[in-house]
Amino acid sequence: MIAVSIILAFIALLAFIWGLKNKQFLDKDAFLNLNDSEEALNDAITLENRKKQALKKRALFLDRDGVINVDFSYVYERLEFVDGIFDLCKYFYDKAYLIIVITNQSGIGRGYFTKEQMQEFHLRIQNEFKKHNIEIKEFFVCPHTPDDNCECRKPKPKMILDAIKKYDIDENNCVFVGDKISDVQAAFAANIENIYLFTKDKLEQKNCKIIDDFNKIIKDFNA
Known part of the structure; x- marks a missing residue:
């Protein structure tokens, strides 16, 4: 100086x-x-x-089970997509947002399925997205159980912060969509600007907007 x-x-x-x-x-x-x-x-x-x-990138961060695919509990075989997820992702993908998945998968730590089985499941998801001309940039996964007290499991923000650092993302111009309070907490801790809680339950939750239809997110960004 x-x-x-x-x-x-x-x-x-x-x-x-x-x-x-x-x-x-x-x-x-x-x-x-x-x-x-x-x-x-x-x-x-x-x-x-x-x-x-x-020059910084923008991202659409998504939880997996309950947002991308129907949550049948510890899912690794049965794949059924949530209504509207492809339209939501295509909208943001066409606007040059990276599509990044942030997911807790304690089924690995509990021994319900292996890391390889999870990766095969993710490959199936990616292939379906490719059919809709959408690229999922990366899956960030925590394989630990709550008892492991790890640093990556949501509601801790580490997976989101790792993605922001890796891809040089501007968190102030990002969107996070989750279906659990832990998703909201993680996104808020990572300073994500636009946070949505996807649920049909009637809740009052700070730091996010509660929706039951992905089209409401698209409408927000078209307003």
Whole structure:
């Protein structure tokens, strides 16, 4: 910062000397003074920060069971998609949002299915999305049980934060859709701007908007 101040002072001095040699520029409003230089530098820094922010990606974060596929409890074989999920994802995918899944899968830790079986299930989901011209960028998975007290299981935000860091995502321009309070808590802790709780239950919940139809999200963004 000291170096920048020295440079600005030097520029101001040169401008002053040049002004003395060119009388037509002696008007007080024509001089480039130190404050003007600092203001110009601050404007340049602000513009550069805006450019960097504009380059950041946006994402539609989705819980898996109960949002993408019907939750039959510890799902790894039976695949049935939730009504409207393809329309929702296509809407945001066409607007250049990354589609990222954030899911707790304690069935692995409980021994109900293996990691390989889960991956096969995810491949089936991805293939169906591809048929609708949608790419799921990545599944972020916590395989632990609540008793493991891990750092990644929702409502902790680690999986979301890992995705934000990996893909250089602007959390202030993202959407998270979950069907449990733990989803809302994780998204809020990760500073996600737009959080939706997908449920048919009549609830009052802070930090999110409760919906029972994905089309309501699309309407919000078309408003």
